[in-house]
Amino acid sequence: MISIGAVVALAILALLTQVVVVVLDRAYPPLGEAVTVAGARLNVVELGPRNTTDPPLLLIHGASSNLEVMRRPLGDLLARNHRVILIDRPGHGRSTSSVDGDATPDIQARMIAEALGKLGISKVILVVHSLSGALGARMALDYSERLAGLVMLAPVTHPWRGGVGWYNKAVTTPGIGRLLAYTVTLPLGLLLVGPAARAVFLPQQMPDGFVKDTATLLLLRPREFLANARDLVTLKAAVAAQAPRYAEISVPTTIISGDVDMTVSTDIHSRPFAAAVSDARLIVLKDVGHMVQNVAPDLVISEIDAMIGRIATERASAARAATPRRPIA
Known part of the structure; x- marks a missing residue:
């Protein structure tokens, strides 16, 4: 039986959590356009010129983060x-979700494809990081008509040994999970978020101000922490189910990973994915960890530009081939 003292302590933690949530929401207000799709309202931010003939670049973040991680510095550059x-x-940053089962890559791929349709965008070059590697692969499988190309940064693509952290399983446990998320998660997270972020950058150093500049603290809000945990606990089964289909992927693909990535193993994920996809180029960066877009943004940009150039060349060749030749007089 729970003591009165424990009940009071949980009540105080719950109140503190709600106060900090209000503070965080005011500190990081929505900056983009809300696009409503089946099961979610997705926050979309657009940057750069609109009058280019090149395919737009769609950047999707991984776990425990939001779009600001892809914006700084890669998106801005x-x-x-x-x-x-x-x-x-869905469920991250300034996006909301009304579906508890939205964690799997196939459902999130459907939501993003629907959002592109509502934005009037036919094809994109999709740039994904970490967990969203599974999402990018799924879009290439199920919505290839939406992709002109695929760029994978330290992607998750295959099942791995082990789990995803006991706390993710704990907060997704019916009953007790929501209690944890709405009481102890945020106070503890405030202490742990800095060291956790620094660990993801190893062996490189985390940039000064990274946690603040990328609104990483939004992760500690209960509804986002729950969404992130669901993403993680369902991920292994999802990639195990879709990995046998990777040979079906036909879109031009570039994978960039670090050889000492301790968060997502290049040997378990990037190398097998590159071997399975016929039109794939793999670049492994020496002495680089998980945050390749922060460590080597110029290289990532040059590879994206190379893909755009290839697409333009192929488009021009197809146009010439389709143009009827005039008969010789």
């Missing part, structure tokens, strides 16, 4: 010359 679209995945 790309926007100097390209139309860039950034989306908070």
Whole structure:
């Protein structure tokens, strides 16, 4: 039986959590356009010129983050010359979700494809990081007509040994999970979020101000923490189910990973994915960890530009081939 003292302590923690949520929401208000799709309202931010003939670049973040992780510095740099679209995945950042089962890559791929249709965008070059590697692969499988190309940064693509952290399983446990999320998660998270973020950057150093500049603290809000945990606990089964289909992927694909990534193993994910996809190019960066878009943004941009150039060349060749030749007089 729970003591009165424990009940009072949980009540205080719940109140503190709600106060901090209000503070965080005011500190990081929505900056983009809300696009309503089946099961979610997705926050979409657009950067760069709109009048380019090149395919727009759609950047999607991974776990425990939001679109600001892809915006700084990669999105801002790309926007100097390209139309860039950034989306908070369902339940993350400034996106909301009304579906508890929205964690799997196939459902999130459907939501993003629907959002592109509502934005009037036919094809994009999709740039994904970490967990969203599974989402990018799924879009290439189920919505290839929406992709002109695929760029994978330290992607998750295959099942791995082990789990995803006991706390993710705990907060997704019926009953007790929501209690944890709305009481102890945020206070503890405030203490742990900095060290956790620094660990993801290893062996590189985390940039100064990274947690603040990328609105990482939004993760600690109960509804987002629950969404993130659901993403993670369902991910292994999801990639195990879709990995046998990777040979079906036909869109031009570039994978960039670090050889000492301790968060997402290049040997378990990037190398097998590159081997399975016929039109794939794999680049492994020496002595680089998980945050390749922060460590080597110029390289990532050059590879994206190379893909855009290839697409333009193929488009021009197809146009010439389709043009009827005049008969020789």
